[in-house]
Amino acid sequence: MGNLAKTNYGSFLARVSDLLEQARRKTVRQVNTVITHTYWKIGKLVVEEEQRGTNRAQYGGHLLQRLARDLTKKFGKGFTETNLKYMRQFYLTYPIRHALRDELTWTHYRLLLGIRDAKARSFYEIEVVNNSWSRRGSLQKKELEIEVKKETARLKLTLPKKKENNRD
Numbered sequence: 001m002g003n004l005a006k007t008n009y010g011s012f013l014a015r016v017s018d019l020l021e022q023a024r025r026k027t028v029r030q031v032n033t034v035i036t037h038t039y040w041k042i043g044k045l046v047v048e049e050e051q052r053g054t055n056r057a058q059y060g061g062h063l064l065q066r067l068a069r070d071l072t073k074k075f076g077k078g079f080t081e082t083n084l085k086y087m088r089q090f091y092l093t094y095p096i097r098h099a100l101r102d103e104l105t106w107t108h109y110r111l112l113l114g115i116r117d118a119k120a121r122s123f124y125e126i127e128v129v130n131n132s133w134s135r136r137g138s139l140q141k142k143e144l145e146i147e148v149k150k151e152t153a154r155l156k157l158t159l160p161k162k163k164e165n166n167r168d
Contacts, residue, residue: 032105039106042090064088088137089113093121103129 050063064084071079090109094100104112108128115121 019161029102033102036102036106036109037097038098039087040091040094040097040100041085042084046088046096047091048053050088086110086113101125101129 011087035161046064046067064081066083068079068084071084080136093113095136100109104125112128115124
């Protein structure tokens with residue numbers, strides 16, 4: 001009976017452990033989603049403040065520098081001027097918040113912001129999700145850039161060439 005009890009307990013422990021692991025993964029995903037959406041909203045606020053109702057930002061102010069200093073005092077790390085610029089660029093690159101993918105973390109989006117070509121960026125968004133690239137498992141920025149260049153070249157090779165008008 002001792003072996004049976006150990007076997008049943010082992011199975012029971014595995015089921016409980018599995019539930020806890022699932023809860024942890026879900027919590028991490030939810031926290032990442034909240035952070036990503038918050039950074040998008042900060043980017044939107046920065047753009048709106050810089051533009052103050054005009055179509056283009058008025059440069060020359062030190063908004064990001066001052067905001068970085070004040071947020072760092074109040075909230076600690078993570079609010080450097082550079083990171084605030086990423087947040088602004090994030091909003092400008094993805095102007096529709098509901099189009100953000102919950103599977104992607106802030107780190108994924110920061111890497112993707114380095115890809116200027118929208119089609120290539122979209123391709124890698126899908127690749128990250130489909131291949132379950134984690135933050136640690138995803139390609140580093142240089143590797144990502146190389147892969148994007150390869151993919152862009154491959155796409156250009158497969159597109160039909162435009163017919164030239166021969167006027168003889």
